[in-house]
Amino acid sequence: MSKQYSIGDFAKKTGITIRTLHYYDEIDLLKPSFISVSGRRYYSDDNMIQLQKIVSLKYLGYPLEKIHEYIHLHDWDLQESLQFQKQEMLQKRAQIDRVIRTLDHALFMMEEQGSINSTIFMTLIHNIHNEDEQKEWLKNYFPKDSVEQIYNLSEEELKELNSKMVHLFDKLKGVAGQDPTSQHVQALIHDYFALALEVYPGAFELVQELQDQEIEIEDNLELFPTPFSPDEEEWLAHVIQYYWEHREVDSNGE
Amino acid sequence: MSKQYSIGDFAKKTGITIRTLHYYDEIDLLKPSFISVSGRRYYSDDNMIQLQKIVSLKYLGYPLEKIHEYIHLHDWDLQESLQFQKQEMLQKRAQIDRVIRTLDHALFMMEEQGSINSTIFMTLIHNIHNEDEQKEWLKNYFPKDSVEQIYNLSEEELKELNSKMVHLFDKLKGVAGQDPTSQHVQALIHDYFALALEVYPGAFELVQELQDQEIEIEDNLELFPTPFSPDEEEWLAHVIQYYWEHREVDSNGE
DNA sequence: TCTTGCTTCTAACGTTACGTTAGCTTTTAA
DNA sequence: TTAAAAGCTAACGTAACGTTAGAAGCAAGA
Numbered sequence: 001m002s003k004q005y006s007i008g009d010f011a012k013k014t015g016i017t018i019r020t021l022h023y024y025d026e027i028d029l030l031k032p033s034f035i036s037v038s039g040r041r042y043y044s045d046d047n048m049i050q051l052q053k054i055v056s057l058k059y060l061g062y063p064l065e066k067i068h069e070y071i072h073l074h075d076w077d078l079q080e081s082l083q084f085q086k087q088e089m090l091q092k093r094a095q096i097d098r099v100i101r102t103l104d105h106a107l108f109m110m111e112e113q114g115s116i117n118s119t120i121f122m123t124l125i126h127n128i129h130n131e132d133e134q135k136e137w138l139k140n141y142f143p144k145d146s147v148e149q150i151y152n153l154s155e156e157e158l159k160e161l162n163s164k165m166v167h168l169f170d171k172l173k174g175v176a177g178q179d180p181t182s183q184h185v186q187a188l189i190h191d192y193f194a195l196a197l198e199v200y201p202g203a204f205e206l207v208q209e210l211q212d213q214e215i216e217i218e219d220n221l222e223l224f225p226t227p228f229s230p231d232e233e234e235w236l237a238h239v240i241q242y243y244w245e246h247r248e249v250d251s252n253g254e
Numbered sequence: 255m256s257k258q259y260s261i262g263d264f265a266k267k268t269g270i271t272i273r274t275l276h277y278y279d280e281i282d283l284l285k286p287s288f289i290s291v292s293g294r295r296y297y298s299d300d301n302m303i304q305l306q307k308i309v310s311l312k313y314l315g316y317p318l319e320k321i322h323e324y325i326h327l328h329d330w331d332l333q334e335s336l337q338f339q340k341q342e343m344l345q346k347r348a349q350i351d352r353v354i355r356t357l358d359h360a361l362f363m364m365e366e367q368g369s370i371n372s373t374i375f376m377t378l379i380h381n382i383h384n385e386d387e388q389k390e391w392l393k394n395y396f397p398k399d400s401v402e403q404i405y406n407l408s409e410e411e412l413k414e415l416n417s418k419m420v421h422l423f424d425k426l427k428g429v430a431g432q433d434p435t436s437q438h439v440q441a442l443i444h445d446y447f448a449l450a451l452e453v454y455p456g457a458f459e460l461v462q463e464l465q466d467q468e469i470e471i472e473d474n475l476e477l478f479p480t481p482f483s484p485d486e487e488e489w490l491a492h493v494i495q496y497y498w499e500h501r502e503v504d505s506n507g508e
Numbered sequence: 509t510c511t512t513g514c515t516t517c518t519a520a521c522g523t524t525a526c527g528t529t530a531g532c533t534t535t536t537a538a
Numbered sequence: 539t540t541a542a543a544a545g546c547t548a549a550c551g552t553a554a555c556g557t558t559a560g561a562a563g564c565a566a567g568a
Contacts, residue, residue, distance in 0.1 A: 271527085274527095281525095
């Protein structure tokens with residue numbers, strides 16, 4: 001009545017490879033019901049049911065070791081385990097969603113700008129990647145509401161912002177080293193701050209505070225990477241300084 | 255100007271472990287800018303930028319080998335690659351969604367039924383898992399519309415159906431071996447067919463056809479696993495046969 | 509009965525991206 | 539000068555098999 005299948009037949013019937021059956025035998029996960037004197041494995045209908053359990057649990061994302069536990073030591077709170085497993089899967093999906101979102105941003109930028117300086121590009125990916133950590137860090141120094149407000153842009157706004165940023169950074173890198181006081185360099189920096197103001201009206205005060213408090217961004221370089229080399233950074237500092245002084249004069253002059 | 259960091263400092267600044275830096279050096283992914291006579295590695299700001307690229311691409315799901323290609327052979331269609339990567343991620347997410355859906359069904363069943371015969375449970379998981387393949391197989395023998403109709407239940411309906419099925423299977427297994435013509439056994443089988451009719455009004459004709467055509471379900475056991483042992487299967491066949499004959503008499507008698 | 513071809517066996521390495529010792533050398537601080 | 543800290547290489551471990559390689563068993567035809 002109960003048939004015996006050679007490993008090849010069993011493999012065909014179940015869709016599981018011979019190698020996998022060998023492996024499951026080796027780790028005591030699924031033992032064939034009978035082994036011939038010459039060492040050949042023969043599987044039964046009962047084995048089919050066992051294998052179905054294994055395949056099902058594997059599909060649900062359990063590692064073989066857990067499955068082994070379940071099958072052998074028969075004290076398992078299945079319900080609790082399934083709930084736990086669901087949480088794990090939800091987390092995985094959330095992570096993948098973040099990656100897809102980043103890819104969307106990246107693709108949007110490429111469509112907008114054509115080709116892109118790869119260093120700038122990677123910096124942006126990095127920023128999107130570390131958004132949450134950046135937020136937490138900023139909350140140490142600024143009111144939480146302000147921080148949330150900065151990051152509280154819609155996907156579309158964020159895409160636009162990133163795209164424009166990339167564009168500006170690209171141009172800035174193009175003129176790096178030139179006279180910091182020159183017309184077109186200052187124009188670029190002006191655009192940059194204009195963009196910042198658009199996103200967050202309190203941008204100027206925020207920069208001011210950063211300077212006043214002498215907050216050591218340098219110690220957290222990995223959180224706020226820039227696409228600029230150290231030389232370029234120094235040059236940029238000069239540009240900004242000049243812009244800053246000039247701006248204040250302007251403001252006062254009004 | 256351009257600083258040199260010891261591997262420890264570099265690791266702290268970037269958040270990447272020393273071991274990983276060793277590894278990246280080993281596979282020529284990230285070479286330190288300078289190596290002392292005694293063999294110690296020193297990293298530069300330039301290395302930081304390179305590392306940022308690596309980390310970013312890793313975040314986007316690229317394997318190190320692809321990243322290596324990108325960094326060294328500088329002919330990469332970034333846009334196309336990103337699009338491809340997005341497709342990959344979408345697939346992964348779809349797979350995870352299927353698993354989550356299955357877990358939801360399983361949890362729903364547990365809440366409805368309390369504890370469950372694990373064999374029945376696994377069979378159901380297996381069925382949900384192989385839904386699409388089952389559909390394709392059935393389409394070989396039946397009009398596509400009918401097949402689609404059967405599988406075209408809402409999530410909620412499907413949950414209910416599965417839950418009831420589990421309940422019935424459980425009861426059937428409980429009375430397996432008893433007189434196939436007895437009242438309560440026949441009542442269970444009646445419930446079973448009632449359930450089938452509810453889902454798909456043409457269920458009787460479908461079964462009839464299956465019998466007439468002598469379709470070899472046996473060759474595809476892995477597609478349609480049942481929670482019954484061979485003995486139980488045989489007993490079930492008797493029960494169904496009796497029910498079938500009785501039903502026809504009934505129908506004729508009306 | 510022998511041979512041929514198919515199936516199965518064990519053993520062992522390869523895969524990915526590092527984590528984790530272990531044992532030894534170099535650098536740094538007291 | 540010496541002890542502690544940091545760094546080095548080498549090697550194994552991980553998860554779940556895929557992929558040879560070489561030997562042996564098994565069924566069928568000559």
